[in-house]
C-alpha cells in the first residue's frame with residue numbers, strides 16, 4: 001500500500017474535476033477502462049481504492065455502466081460542447 005499524502009489527495013480531487021471523461025452517448029461518468037494495474041501499489045481514500053497504473057493494453061476497451069455497452073469516452077469539455085451544439089441545432093429547427 002502506498003502512503004497517502006495531502007498532495008496526493010489534492011491531486012486526486014483536481015483529476016476528478018479536470019480530467020473527467022464521460023460516455024459519448026449518455027454523458028455518464030460511470031466509465032471503465034481495461035488496463036493493467038500494479039496489484040500491490042494502491043491507496044484507499046474515502047472508501048475508494050486507487051491502483052497505480054502499470055501499462056496500457058493494445059486493444060483497450062471502455063465500458064459504460066449506464067448504457068451497459070462498449071463506450072467511446074470523451075473529455076467532459078467535449079461532452080459539454082456536444083450538448084451545446086445539440087441545443088443550438090434544436091433552436092434552429
Ligand SMILES: [Zn+2]
Nearest residue numbers: 023026064067
Ligand atoms: Zn453511456
